[in-house]
Amino acid sequence: MEGFPQLTTWAQANVEQAVFYLLAVIAIPLAYGVVCDRNIIRSGFLLIGVFSTIAGLFILLSAQFLALAQIMIYGVGITLVVVIALMLTNPKAEKESMPALSIHKGPAIFVACFLFMCVYLALRSAENWPVKTDVAALSAAENLSRIGQSLLTNYSFHFEFASILLLAALIGAVMLAKAEPAVHDLNELSANEDKLKSSERADDVVKV
Amino acid sequence: MFGLVGRAVESLYYVCVGLWTVAKHTGRAPITKEFPDTMPDLPGAFRGRLALAVNPETSEHLCISCRQCERVCPDKCIDITAHKSPETGKLELIDFKIDHGLCMFCGLCTEVCPTTCIINTNDFEMSDYSREALIYDLKKLTLTQDESAHYFSKKYLPIPKPKPKPAPKPAAAAAKPADGVAAPAKPAPPAAKPAEGAAAAKSAPAATDKPAGDAAATKPTAEKKADDSKDSEKEKAAPEPSAAEGKAEPDKTEG
Amino acid sequence: MNPAVFEIGKFARLTVIWLSIIFGAVWAACWAVGVFAPALINASGMPTETASLASEVLRALVPVVAVAVFIPINAMFMVLCERRALALFTVRKGPNRVGPDGLLQTAADAVKLLFKEDITPHGADAVMFTAAPIIFFAPSIIGVLPLLAAASGNHELFRSVNLPTGIFYVLAIASIPVVGIVMGGWASNNKYSLVGALRSAAQAISYEIPLVLSIVAVCLMAGTLDVVKIADQQKDSLLSWNIFGGGALLPYVNLVVAGLQGNNEQVQAIMQHFQAQPLGPFAAVLMVVCCIIFFGIYITGACAEVNRIPFDLPEAESELVSGYNTEYSGIKFAIFFLAEFTNLFVVCSIASIMFLGGGHAPLPGLEQGFTEMLGGILKQLPGSKEIFSPGWLINSLVNPSTVSQAFWIILKTYSLVIFAILIRATLPRFRIDQLMAFGWKRLIPLSLILLIALTYLRELV
Numbered sequence: 001m002e003g004f005p006q007l008t009t010w011a012q013a014n015v016e017q018a019v020f021y022l023l024a025v026i027a028i029p030l031a032y033g034v035v036c037d038r039n040i041i042r043s044g045f046l047l048i049g050v051f052s053t054i055a056g057l058f059i060l061l062s063a064q065f066l067a068l069a070q071i072m073i074y075g076v077g078i079t080l081v082v083v084i085a086l087m088l089t090n091p092k093a094e095k096e097s098m099p100a101l102s103i104h105k106g107p108a109i110f111v112a113c114f115l116f117m118c119v120y121l122a123l124r125s126a127e128n129w130p131v132k133t134d135v136a137a138l139s140a141a142e143n144l145s146r147i148g149q150s151l152l153t154n155y156s157f158h159f160e161f162a163s164i165l166l167l168a169a170l171i172g173a174v175m176l177a178k179a180e181p182a183v184h185d186l187n188e189l190s191a192n193e194d195k196l197k198s199s200e201r202a203d204d205v206v207k208v
Numbered sequence: 209m210f211g212l213v214g215r216a217v218e219s220l221y222y223v224c225v226g227l228w229t230v231a232k233h234t235g236r237a238p239i240t241k242e243f244p245d246t247m248p249d250l251p252g253a254f255r256g257r258l259a260l261a262v263n264p265e266t267s268e269h270l271c272i273s274c275r276q277c278e279r280v281c282p283d284k285c286i287d288i289t290a291h292k293s294p295e296t297g298k299l300e301l302i303d304f305k306i307d308h309g310l311c312m313f314c315g316l317c318t319e320v321c322p323t324t325c326i327i328n329t330n331d332f333e334m335s336d337y338s339r340e341a342l343i344y345d346l347k348k349l350t351l352t353q354d355e356s357a358h359y360f361s362k363k364y365l366p367i368p369k370p371k372p373k374p375a376p377k378p379a380a381a382a383a384k385p386a387d388g389v390a391a392p393a394k395p396a397p398p399a400a401k402p403a404e405g406a407a408a409a410k411s412a413p414a415a416t417d418k419p420a421g422d423a424a425a426t427k428p429t430a431e432k433k434a435d436d437s438k439d440s441e442k443e444k445a446a447p448e449p450s451a452a453e454g455k456a457e458p459d460k461t462e463g
Numbered sequence: 464m465n466p467a468v469f470e471i472g473k474f475a476r477l478t479v480i481w482l483s484i485i486f487g488a489v490w491a492a493c494w495a496v497g498v499f500a501p502a503l504i505n506a507s508g509m510p511t512e513t514a515s516l517a518s519e520v521l522r523a524l525v526p527v528v529a530v531a532v533f534i535p536i537n538a539m540f541m542v543l544c545e546r547r548a549l550a551l552f553t554v555r556k557g558p559n560r561v562g563p564d565g566l567l568q569t570a571a572d573a574v575k576l577l578f579k580e581d582i583t584p585h586g587a588d589a590v591m592f593t594a595a596p597i598i599f600f601a602p603s604i605i606g607v608l609p610l611l612a613a614a615s616g617n618h619e620l621f622r623s624v625n626l627p628t629g630i631f632y633v634l635a636i637a638s639i640p641v642v643g644i645v646m647g648g649w650a651s652n653n654k655y656s657l658v659g660a661l662r663s664a665a666q667a668i669s670y671e672i673p674l675v676l677s678i679v680a681v682c683l684m685a686g687t688l689d690v691v692k693i694a695d696q697q698k699d700s701l702l703s704w705n706i707f708g709g710g711a712l713l714p715y716v717n718l719v720v721a722g723l724q725g726n727n728e729q730v731q732a733i734m735q736h737f738q739a740q741p742l743g744p745f746a747a748v749l750m751v752v753c754c755i756i757f758f759g760i761y762i763t764g765a766c767a768e769v770n771r772i773p774f775d776l777p778e779a780e781s782e783l784v785s786g787y788n789t790e791y792s793g794i795k796f797a798i799f800f801l802a803e804f805t806n807l808f809v810v811c812s813i814a815s816i817m818f819l820g821g822g823h824a825p826l827p828g829l830e831q832g833f834t835e836m837l838g839g840i841l842k843q844l845p846g847s848k849e850i851f852s853p854g855w856l857i858n859s860l861v862n863p864s865t866v867s868q869a870f871w872i873i874l875k876t877y878s879l880v881i882f883a884i885l886i887r888a889t890l891p892r893f894r895i896d897q898l899m900a901f902g903w904k905r906l907i908p909l910s911l912i913l914l915i916a917l918t919y920l921r922e923l924v
Contacts, residue, residue, distance in 0.1 A: 045591065045642075068635040076641065237554075238467070240550075
């Protein structure tokens with residue numbers, strides 16, 4: 001908001017906090033919906049909403065680039081792929097094989113509480129997680145170039161490691177998608193063969 | 209690799225040729241016929257509304273009541289009323305009805321007609337307010353001399369020879385009761401109707417004095433449409449039910 | 464007279480009338496909100512603090528007002544323009560009944576659509592069914608904002624929407640509509656809708672990569688993501704446009720010009736520069752070729768991104784009824800329709816800003832000459848500084864450089880739109896496997912190779 005000094009100061013004083021709470025009010029029910037919605041595809045769409053509100057939080061923190069990357073990669077790209085994968089699988093078959101939710105309730109609550117404690121304590125220790133210091137001094141263009149520099153200097157190992165992870169995922173996807181009969185299909189095939197061999201038409205099978 | 213590049217260049221070239229061909233079409237005059245304003249120029253073989261032609265030279269009605277069209281019609285939409293004239297011993301047309309609501313414009317009747325009397329005109333604007341209005345009777349079906357001449361030349365039909373006339377007959381002579389002569393199943397046509405039918409068949413005065421819009425396809429206009437619908441509105445009240453049922457004979461006198 | 468010329472004349476007249484309606488309305492709305500209303504507030508006896516805050520709020524709202532006025536009228540015009548242009552290409556007349564020359568045809572269509580019944584099919588997910596058109600349409604409104612800054616020549620009212628990450632913002636926002644399509648297709652509870660939506664998602668994800676890579680190539684040459692800066696770098700002439708290598712050929716053309724003029728000193732100076740880069744001319748020509756191919760890749764990817772023929776598989780009528788919007792009717796369908804055309808406009812304006820020099824004229828003297836001429840005319844007018852006088856009104860309304868930039872960008876963008884219509888009139892639809900093979904096996908490797916080539920060629924020039 002360059003060029004609107006008064007508006008900027010007014011917004012920082014009055015609107016920013018309201019926007020934060022607004023985003024929280026949107027994000028929390030959406031996140032709850034992601035976990036609890038019985039329709040898995042709808043919860044996928046809700047996940048897009050959660051990611052978008054998190055992008056809104058990034059914008060509040062003056063991290064434009066991160067917000068846009070969040071929308072483009074997580075909000076649209078990855079979640080959409082997940083949703084499509086869910087659409088192409090058979091949700092009814094999954095439901096039948098899934099154990100009842102109540103068995104895992106206790107451990108789930110424990111894990112959630114543990115993770116929350118970790119995050120909360122980490123955020124409380126202010127010296128390790130410096131909170132927003134004088135962001136206005138850092139313009140968005142500088143912000144962008146700083147992200148680029150740190151990705152290719154300080155954090156280059158992490159960056160490369162992430163790409164290896166993605167490569168592994170890609171190869172895994174190719175292996176899964178390859179048109180090979182799955183294991184149970186193979187079993188069925190061999191069972192059929194046995195049946196055929198025991199029958200009189202064993203010669204035909206050999207020919208095939 | 210080079211094969212790939214070559215193929216890419218080639219396909220790009222053909223896409224560009226296609227784009228240029230389409231772009232060149234911008235320079236052509238539009239072929240759109242803005243229909244209600246300008247009439248499409250239909251070919252002679254177009255199968256539109258059926259009509260009965262008269263001889264373009266002598267203006268005598270060409271129908272000889274042979275009923276071939278009635279027999280060949282797959283939809284059974286043609287209904288011919290005729291009787292044998294007691295004087296000449298020849299078939300005489302009394303009424304000719306075509307239900308255009310049933311007709312599928314196959315053109316079989318025009319193929320089979322020995323005198324090229326029944327023809328497909330170029331008229332296709334037949335929408336009306338009721339199904340009954342689509343049943344056209346002899347008066348509505350018969351073309352004028354000019355229209356017949358138009359269609360005969362457009363369809364390249366040979367001009368038929370005039371019928372041999374045994375003796376000139378007054379129109380009133382035809383007005384005779386015709387019970388059971390030609391169509392025993394059919395009820396007796398009232399007096400006025402055969403008079404008119406015979407008049408149309410023999411000397412065809414009726415063909416000239418009926419409204420021009422009735423069968424005109426040569427110069428169709430918006431007014432023609434209005435005229436046509438008005439005309440059919442007027443007609444559908446009286447003659448059609450009586451023809452089908454054989455009742456309400458008094459009505460017919462005014463038709 | 465030849466009736467074809469008559470038809471082309473009618474089309475040109477219609478285009479001019481509609482464009483002046485669109486841009487006149489946008490211009491007037493922006494002026495009213497950004498200049499007139501703040502002046503009114505300042506003139507009224509409000510306390511200074513409140514008055515300046517209120518006028519700042521109003522001026523900050525100008526881009527939003529501009530977009531809100533622009534998009535519906537523009538989409539209406541584009542529908543009409545497409546129908547008329549397609550009619551020209553296919554030797555027809557097109558809509559010419561409603562209003563003079565069919566000028567109001569799409570307005571009538573819009574009214575009809577608004578009054579139609581809004582049907583939610585049985586078994587549909589009602590919330591998502593309603594949300595889908597909104598998610599499809601909203602990005603096209605908020606995505607064009609940075610482009611406004613470049614299109615208006617960085618006018619002070621639009622400077623606030625010029626983000627430093629401008630083009631990245633536009634691309635990120637432009638990737639959202641596919642969520643709307645998938646959501647609408649799934650929520651319709653219709654197999655045709657679902658198949659259309661899945662196709663759309665697959666296509667959008669595949670073709671977004673070459674599209675973004677071609678934009679990345681332009682950003683690489685420009686060294687920035689800021690759309691205003693990218694447009695300004697191309698202001699010199701046709702040769703400095705990014706489609707022609709972003710000025711790679713410029714020194715050689717200067718050399719030829721100087722040689723023809725017999726300006727030996729300049730020739731010497733340029734030749735000395737070349738001795739440092741012996742491979743320069745070769746690299747420059749290769750770079751121009753790369754950039755032209757990138758432009759082609761961008762156009763292809765953009766057509767796929769906005770689901771236009773030949774990539775309109777998501778709504779292939781012959782296979783999928785109407786694809787993802789089969790079940791939509793009334794106002795929701797109208798929103799889908801509106802957004803499709805707006806998206807086409809947005810990708811065309813991105814192309815004209817990134818590749819075709821934005822709002823700058825193709826010949827060097829043209830822009831300056833026009834600006835000076837208009838400025839001269841404005842000076843002739845009774846120009847008084849006094850507020851609300853006629854001179855003030857005209858001077859605040861007409862900004863010569865913005866007028867010139869707006870003119871050129873409109874011309875370039877609509878030329879691209881008409882080119883897209885020409886493509887639609889020419890090419891048949893892809894089959895889905897051909898589409899995927901073309902995207903993944905041809906376009907993506909090609910754009911990656913070209914991107915790497917471009918990074919090295921840039922150093923050699």
